Structures are given as structure tokens and as C-alpha cells.
Amino acid sequence: MALTNRRILITGGAGFIGSNLAEYLSDSNEVFVLDDLSLGSRDNIEGMNVRIIEGSILDDAILSQLDEMDVIFHLAAIPGVQDSIDHPVRTAEVNMLGTLKMLEYAREKDAGTFVFASSCAVYGDPGEMPISESTPPNPLSPYATQKLASEHLIRNYSELYGIKGVSARFFNVYGPRQNPYSEYSAVIPKFISLCLEGRRPVIFGNGEQTRDFVYVKDLVRGLELMASVEHKENIINLGSGREISINELAGTIAKETGCGLEPEHAEARKGEVERSLADISIAKRVLGWEPEYSLEKGIRETIEAFKRKHI
Template structure:
């Protein structure tokens, strides 16, 4: 691994970006974060230590130029995440995820950045029932979010081909772990379930809860990013980054209940528009070309995540839960 380089993490105040930034700092690289704090949090940066912050918007060419100037590489994590958010407001998702990525790629080309590693998404595979998802499958996005993530992937590949800016796209499959935000109506299922469980409230399960995902612990995604930045000869490629196992929402609820040592009440509500039924990744391409191996499996990842949430939110929530349970 390289030492002492300068890397930009767009969306570095968010869940995945802050974990990448922390790993880079730990190995001695300089880190510059570009974030507008729309969903990211200052406390995520405070937890990492010495990073240079450029508070600005991905769609602002001046801020982006300032951020990438002199950088060796860019980990592009900034986006408006969430399928339901994009169903509610497709224009904003397109604006940030597609136009923002284009602004970034143009600035990187101009500044002669060596490589951009882009956070794509398993959602690009859409509702094709074929499992596992392999990178050669046709993409069939079924939400504005998935369309935006795929469009930006195409821009990355086009910039590699047209201008020689190295780009690598990583299709993440449902990432989870410390610093994932539970506090929004668009939050992902594991932090949301954990928050509800710690507050003693019923877990809101969309549909029958048998839908499944290739849930991927954050350390695996961070590792995949570092490899994608370092590995020669993979510019223009797309890789699945996941664990290669799938687990239902019911299994998540059970794992949290087991950890907390109590039975959790579930409340089933309507399925969500734009959601796919199952995801499962074929990770052999990343294993072969990047040397990627998931280092933390689902069970271990769930345990670490539960420990983090209990330490962070547990005490206050537990008091609330007891109060709520009092007759």
C-alpha cells in the first residue's frame, strides 16, 4: 500500500465516506473531505481526527476544483442515497448523483487526478430475478436512484475511455456498520431496526419481511475501495463489492433480538415502491482482479454493529424503553 498520498473523499462526513477517510488516515495518507452535510454529520469527521474539510456542494465546480487540486485519487461517495427518497424527489437525486458526478469527473480530468473510485450500487441490477448478480448481467434499474447510480457509472467509464482519467466503479450491496444514520425516514434497515429496538418500539417491516439482501459489513467496503484505488490495470471496470451471502429482514430482526436478549415485536406495513425482492452478489470478479476478500462476515458484522449502537444510543434508549413499558 502507498504511504503519504493525498486522497479526496467526497461525502466523507457520511457513513461510508467517513469510514474510508478513517482507514486512509490510519495508514498515514492525507485526507481532504468534500461534503455539504446534507446527510453527513460533523461528529463523523470529529471521530477521525486530522482531515482537511472543504464544505461545499458536489455540483459547485469551484468547490470541487478546490477539493481535487493536487490529489492523487478520489473516493467518490457523495450522493443522495435511498430508493424511496428518489421516488419522492427524482430530480434532486439526478441532480446530485448524475450532474454532481459529472462536475467531479471534469474537475478530476482537469487536475490530472490519477484515479476516481466511484460508489455505485447493486440497485442497478433491478428486478431481474437471476441470482447471484454478476457484473455481465444486463442492468434493469427500477427506481430513479438506480438510474442515477447507473448513469454516473456510465460517465465514469466514458471518462476512462475518452480522456484517460482512470475510473473504477464498485457496486456496493447494502452496506451496514458503525456511523450509519438511523435518524431519517430514508435510513437503511439495520440502523432503523436497531434504533426502534433500543427504543422498545415495534420494528416496521415492509411487506412479508422475507425479502433478502447481500448485507455487507463496512470494513469489507473500505477494503474494496483501497484495493480499487491501488490495483493496476482495472480502469474502466465495474465490480460487485459484497459478501456473497443473503439474509432476510426477518433474519435481521432475529439477530438484533438475539443480541439484545429479548423478543422484538414486528409491525408489517405495505411494501415499498422501487424495492427489489432479493439481492445476492457474485464477487468472483473482485476476488480475481482486485484480490478482494470479505474480511468480516454477516454474523460478526451484526455483532459489531449491535455493540456500536448499544454503546452509542443504548443507555438513553433503554431508559425510554423501560418508561414506555411501564403500565
């Protein structure tokens, strides 16, 4: 079911996933983006039919001036495990207190639906695959704990104040507008940009570790369905349901960019999860959602988008 003619707030809407969601929803809805531009940028939403409110989700004055919304997609965060290890308090302010403030805003303004960007990081390193929503959480970093705490707050608000809240546990999302340049950038944008620059990508460890990569255009369709389909789930995995090793991934990117460069191998990073694979049967059954992009097709589109940006 599509969302149409709704007033939609996307926090973090100038970031990678938020801007893809804004683009997807803005044709048939009134979309507002609340973003402090600390990590996102105006460039990401340039030319889109959206209204940007520049400010922090922690700023009460801004929240009190915001009008009522039908749907809130809460994506603003300081994402990334390492940042949360280096700055546990600052990240908790945004990632936990920020969620609470957005929930309070939703309660005061009677917002209908609240969809939260959670993460597969809440599962830690469960060993048993695939990872389903009933796999016990085992957060191994402040970031994962902040996401899990936010999920619990959303459940509290749903039960106590009648907000329709749901948490989407994203697996590894990739696609256009993902930042390749920070020290802790995700592997796909990093490998693509290195290949396009004629530099060899670096694989940490033997490269046999696996991840579940979901294309951002599939993900934003899933988020729309989470807000529009009647369901009673509190938590839904959004992944591809496919497990890919980093070696295979590097091979696909080398082939699709045509760079022909062999990756270098470096020492394995501490605390890296060995395997990751989402069980997406709840999303399939409850939302009728299924990824449409193969990894090859998603990578091809991402490469094209990166090339356009490089020119």
C-alpha cells in the same frame, strides 16, 4: 495492497460510508473530505486526521481551488430511491451532474484514480441469482438511472481522457454511523435502534425477501484495493456473497441486542425487490478481496457503536 502517502479526496466523506473510509485511510495518507453536510455531519469525522472542505461538489469555485489529488473516492450523493422519485431533478443534479463535475475536476487536475460509489440498484429486479457484473442493468428508479449514467460517464472519461475510473456497485452496506432516524433509513440501523429502545421492529411483507448485507469495514478495504491494485475492470460488485432474509436478520438483531421482541408485520411495500445476492467473484479474483466479517460479527460491532452513541 495498501494506499500510503497519497493525497486522497473523499467526496461525501462526512457521511456514513465516507467517514468510515476516511477513518480507515487517514492513518497513512493525507485525506481531504469534500462534503456540504446536507446529510453527513462533522461529528462523523471528529477526531480524525482529515481536512474538511465544507461545500458542494456542484460548486465550481470550490472545485477550482482544490489541489491535485492522487486518488478520488466519489461518494457524495443524495442516496435513496424514494428521494429520487420525489425529487428527480434535484437528485439528478447531485447524483449525475455532480459526478460529471468531479470527473472534469479529475481531468483538469490530472488525478490518477477515480473510484465511484455506484449501487446494486442499477440491476433492478433481475430474478436470476447471484447478480454478477454481466447481469444486464435495469434501473427502476431515477436514483438507479443516475448511478448507471454516472458509471457510463466514468467509462467515457477513462477511454477519452485517460483517467483510471472504476465503479463499485455496493450492495446493502451497514455499520457504525449509519443513520437510523430518517423515514427511509436502511433496515439494519433502524432495527438496532428500535430494539435498543425496546420497540418492536416492523417488517414489510412476509419477511422472506432477501438482501446481501456487507459490513462497512469490509467495504472500505475493497475500495482501497480498487484504487491500489492494477486491474482493467470498469465495474466491480462489492457485497458479502451471502443472502439473508429479513426474518433471519430480525432474529439475529433480536438475539445480539438481547431485546427479545417479536417484529410486527405490515403490508408489503410496492416495488420491493424479492431477492438480492451479489456474485463477488471478480472482486475476489482481481482484487484478492473477500469479506472478513460474518453478519453476526458485523451486527455485534454495529450494536456496540450504537450503544456508545446512545449513552
